[in-house]
Amino acid sequence: xxxxxxxxxxxxxxxxxxxxxxxxxxxxxxxxxxxxxxxxxxxxxxxxxxxxxxxxxxxxxxxxxxxxxxxxxxxxxxxxxxxxxxxxxxxxxxxxxxxxxxxxxxxxxxxxxxxxxxxxxxxxxxxxxxxxxxxxxxxxxxxxxxxxxxxxxxxxxxxxxxxxxxxxxxxxxxxxxxxxxxxxxxxxxxxxxxxxxxx
Numbered sequence: 011x012x013x014x015x016x017x018x019x020x021x022x023x024x025x026x027x028x029x030x031x032x033x034x035x036x037x038x039x040x041x042x043x044x045x046x047x048x049x050x051x052x053x054x055x056x057x058x059x060x061x062x063x064x065x066x067x068x069x070x071x072x073x074x075x076x077x078x079x080x081x082x083x084x085x086x087x088x089x090x091x092x093x094x095x096x097x098x099x100x101x102x103x104x105x106x107x108x109x110x111x112x113x114x115x116x117x118x119x120x121x122x123x124x125x126x127x128x129x130x131x132x133x134x135x136x137x138x139x140x141x142x143x144x145x146x147x148x149x150x151x152x153x154x155x156x157x158x159x160x161x162x163x164x165x166x167x168x169x170x171x172x173x174x175x176x177x178x179x180x181x182x183x184x185x186x187x188x189x190x191x192x193x194x195x196x197x198x199x200x201x202x203x204x205x206x207x208x209x
Contacts, residue, residue, distance in 0.1 A: 042148040043173040054143040055112045061085045061092045067179035069172040074098035
């Protein structure tokens with residue numbers, strides 16, 4: 011009986027510490043990465059602004075190659091939307107909400123499965139003196155109390171790594187001498203599981 015009581019007290023103590031820790035953690039998780047791309051800001055901005063290009067470099071598509079993706083028509087501008095469904099990726103969407111030509115793009119980010127969450131995905135583009143582009147990719151996710159905030163301790167490092175890997179792939183793709191530009195009527199050639207449709 012004493013052993014059971016001791017275990018119960020220990021578990022209660024751990025729970026209290028976890029809840030107290032979560033209470034002092036921020037309500038929003040912010041993750042940010044930056045990279046310099048050796049191309050003019052107009053070229054980099056146009057590539058990121060068109061959602062048809064994302065499948066080739068975003069860090070999540072390679073995690074779940076069997077996932078299905080749907081890109082709205084038009085694929086650029088306010089309201090443009092990318093939706094996905096996959097065993098590993100779950101179900102979610104990314105939709106353009108605000109765009110400032112050659113300077114900033116802001117998306118709303120929604121996760122429906124395996125758990126519900128929402129956030130803001132923002133891109134900043136800065137022209138350098140050498141006519142290259144400094145790109146900053148920032149994610150802000152609302153984290154529910156208490157489990158969401160506690161999960162930040164484990165999720166944030168992995169998400170930072172994914173953002174930086176995506177930026178590296180984006181840089182390599184755009185800096186190719188003949189970086190492909192998709193035609194309005196068709197998705198990229200390597201976009202398995204990608205479908206373009208109207209919204």
